[in-house]
Amino acid sequence: MNISYDSYRVFYYAAKYKSFSKAAAALYNTQPNVTRIIRRLEAELDCALFFRSAQGVRLTPEGEKIFAHIAIAFENIEAAEAEVSSDRSLQSGILHIAASGLALRGCLLQVLAQYRSEYPRVRIYLTNHSTPQGLAAVQNGLADFAVVTEGSVIPDSLMKKQIGEIQxxxxxxxxxxxxxxxxxxxxxxxxxxxxxxxxxxxxxxxxxxxxxxxxxxxxxxxxxxxxxxxxxxxxxxxxxxxxxxxxxxxxxxxxxxxxxxxxxxxxPRSIYLFQRKNQPLSIAAKRLQQMLLEPPLQKAVH
Structure with missing residues (x-):
């Protein structure tokens, strides 16, 4: 069968609210459209999904079976959407940073303090590495990025941006x-x-x-x-x-x-941020990257 996602979405809300009119309101649709989509779905599945009455609708045994599976999928989708929305506002999120001791002392700790004060719900995993180890951690996907001094061998899979200097x-x-x-x-x-x-x-x-x-x-x-x-x-x-x-x-x-x-x-020694080429950062990592790349005066008054 090749039944559309939208048909199952309408069915999910109609079953959840036990009402076609409430489902229509939740979906910003009209009741006639909801009724039409449910009828089409019943025809495609070749079975009745709802008992209709003046008091509303309730699921048939076949409808119960379909809803038991559909509900799990849509609840997972809603949870994922809520999680992404939370990440977008940085009410949650996870950061993995590989940093050398020099970079940590040179500029990273100051920026992390600012970041943490603005986004206290983001969890930060900070590991102490030498420059070669930090680059390997990013290359192998164990860290979002590395903040280190420049090494003698830079893998082609990584790109770098200078973020500060230490003396x-x-x-x-x-x-x-x-x-x-x-x-x-x-x-x-x-x-x-x-x-x-x-x-x-x-x-x-x-x-x-x-x-x-x-x-x-x-x-x-x-x-x-x-x-x-x-x-x-x-x-x-x-x-x-x-x-x-x-x-x-x-x-x-x-x-x-x-x-x-x-x-x-x-x-003076330069401090660089290294990340994988063509690898998108999480929203939490992207915001920290922006703060690290800001000019020193902006970092100080952020």
């Missing part, structure tokens, strides 16, 4: 405080133990290039997995590290972390 500074613990008394060169830092992120991360690649541009070797004596591990390792006097300026809070004497003035400027 790294060198830091040391109290045992190396002599480095904080004057401006020092990068070549002098090579004489001290270096704390860096593991090979394969965007940070390792960045500092390898920076040191190489000054004809210096970059061989960290202590390697860590995430940027958040750098601070406690440096505070424990295991070496000299590099972190975003935004990670430093409080007086050095209290925190045990001392900034170092470097004679050679460290170039």
């Amino acid at each position: 790294d500074i060198p830091i040391c613990g109290a045992a190396f405080a002599e480095l904080t008394h004057e401006t020092v060169s990068l070549s002098r830092l090579v004489d001290y133990p270096i704390v860096g992120l593991t090979e394969g991360t965007s940070s390792h690649d960045f500092y390898s290039r920076l040191f190489l541009s000054h004809d210096l070797p970059y061989n960290p004596d202590v390697e860590v997995e995430t940027i958040d591990q750098v601070l406690p390792v440096v505070r424990s006097n295991l070496g000299i590290g590099f972190v975003p300026r935004e990670m430093l809070f409080g007086e050095p004497e209290r925190t045990g972390i001392f900034p170092i003035a470097l004679s050679e400027p460290i170039p």
Whole structure:
């Protein structure tokens, strides 16, 4: 049989309200049209679906069987429409974000705070990844997008948009405080133990290039997995590290972390949003993307 969706829709409302006139009102239609569509449906199914009386209509046994199946389908459709409507107003929704520690500290946390205050019912799943891991998560459909610093290898299936910059500074613990008394060169830092992120991360690649541009070797004596591990390792006097300026809070004497003035400027590092090409974002993800792409002043006053 090739019976139209509209015929079953009219039948569903007539059975739900036990009235052709109420069904017509719910469908913004007329009672004669509802009656005509029900008669046509009965003819197509070759059975009566309703008992008619002056008090209204009620389902026949055949109508009960049809309604038991049709009701499930239409209730699911109505639930889906309500869910989409809720998502459109961002009264619900889910976000999956893969972020590096640098990007999180650099700009993502500030925007997420704004987003959360405006759309508190959207659930956020935030995972901490290195840049290669974050890109893989997006590529494999495990995240809506990745917010990371640029890696050396960008898959062709992804597109990127710059959303901000971070500025790294060198830091040391109290045992190396002599480095904080004057401006020092990068070549002098090579004489001290270096704390860096593991090979394969965007940070390792960045500092390898920076040191190489000054004809210096970059061989960290202590390697860590995430940027958040750098601070406690440096505070424990295991070496000299590099972190975003935004990670430093409080007086050095209290925190045990001392900034170092470097004679050679460290170039700012760009933060990018990566997403799959030709892959539509959910309404919740699209709104966060818009907020991340807004100019800094707009982000601040949003």
